[in-house]
Amino acid sequence: MDIKLRYHKNILIITPRGEMDHHNIEKYRNETDKSFERRNIKNIIFDMSETDFIDSSGIGYILGRYKQTLFVGGKTAVAGSNDAVKKIMSCSGLDKIIKMYPSAEAAIAGIGREAGAI
Amino acid sequence: MKNRAYIKFLSLSENEGFARLVAAAFVMAKNSHMDFLDDIKTAVSEAVTNSIVHGYEGGEGEIEMELVSDDEKVYITITDYGVGIEDIDLVRTPLYSSKPSQNRAGIGFTVMETFMDSVEVVSEKGRFTKVIMSKKFL
Numbered sequence: 652m653d654i655k656l657r658y659h660k661n662i663l664i665i666t667p668r669g670e671m672d673h674h675n676i677e678k679y680r681n682e683t684d685k686s687f688e689r690r691n692i693k694n695i696i697f698d699m700s701e702t703d704f705i706d707s708s709g710i711g712y713i714l715g716r717y718k719q720t721l722f723v724g725g726k727t728a729v730a731g732s733n734d735a736v737k738k739i740m741s742c743s744g745l746d747k748i749i750k751m752y753p754s755a756e757a758a759i760a761g762i763g764r765e766a767g768a769i
Numbered sequence: 770m771k772n773r774a775y776i777k778f779l780s781l782s783e784n785e786g787f788a789r790l791v792a793a794a795f796v797m798a799k800n801s802h803m804d805f806l807d808d809i810k811t812a813v814s815e816a817v818t819n820s821i822v823h824g825y826e827g828g829e830g831e832i833e834m835e836l837v838s839d840d841e842k843v844y845i846t847i848t849d850y851g852v853g854i855e856d857i858d859l860v861r862t863p864l865y866s867s868k869p870s871q872n873r874a875g876i877g878f879t880v881m882e883t884f885m886d887s888v889e890v891v892s893e894k895g896r897f898t899k900v901i902m903s904k905k906f907l
């Protein structure tokens with residue numbers, strides 16, 4: 652797996668490409684944590700359109716970022732999930748607390764509308 | 770026809786992906802449906818990650834994975850010789866995690882139960898943990 656980070660205003664968009672498991676998350680944790688702190692990020696979007704695999708470690712990581720954004724009064728959203736991602740999101744109940752969008756662009760618009768990110 | 774395979778590997782996190790692929794390759798001969806393979810991979814990932822993170826607490830140890838199939842089902846057993854589990858009912862409670870601060874959601878067992886047909890846990894404190902799962906071929 653590698654990870655793509657991009658920014659839109661105060662939104663950090665994380666695109667995990669490949670397999671989002673415990674091993675890969677530990678590898679990229681530092682990088683994503685730093686960019687969250689350094690850039691005054693309030694909101695995070697996980698763009699899952701390039702994620703082939705996710706397990707509970709991935710869910711735990713998303714949940715951790717959700718708590719982080721909640722703490723600074725922002726939002727975490729998940730976008731572009733395939734069926735495998737949706738299945739684990741719903742069996743963990745995460746789909747009830749984190750908003751799902753069809754694409755990163757839709758999530759940017761949604762967060763902008765709701766939280767006044769723009 | 771019955772088949773059986775067995776592997777033993779070190780408790781390194783890079784072996785999570787290795788174990789997933791081995792399990793998927795094993796069942797592929799009998800069922801190559803994508804959803805089926807994804808379910809198997811996810812369940813194996815949960816059990817192996819638990820052995821690495823909780824069983825050996827990040828330290829070095831050996832993990833065994835046994836794969837058995839007949840015409841009907843695949844049986845997967847994952848064993849570690851780490852700290853073991855004192856109260857199995859407690860740890861299987863949804864959202865329970867002994868390490869919640871490390872971004873653990875406490876859903877590993879729930880995921881295994883959802884993705885497989887049966888999940889059995891046998892453990893002895895300070896000795897071993899064994900997770901036995903099965904799933905019917907689609």
Ligand SMILES: Nc1ncnc2c1ncn2[C@@H]1O[C@H](COP(=O)(O)OP(=O)(O)OP(=O)(O)O)[C@@H](O)[C@H]1O
Pocket residue numbers: 707708711815819820823824825849851852853854860861865866867868872873874875876877878879898
């Ligand atoms: N192989 C093991 N050895 C020792 N303890 C284990 C083992 N597997 C699971 N446990 C215990 O069971 C608990 C629940 O496991 P489960 O996989 O459901 O959640 P988790 O690993 O804590 O979090 P998540 O899987 O959501 O990242 C763990 O927190 C741990 O205390």
Ligand SMILES: [Mg+2]
Pocket residue numbers: 707815818819876877878
């Ligand atoms: Mg787990």
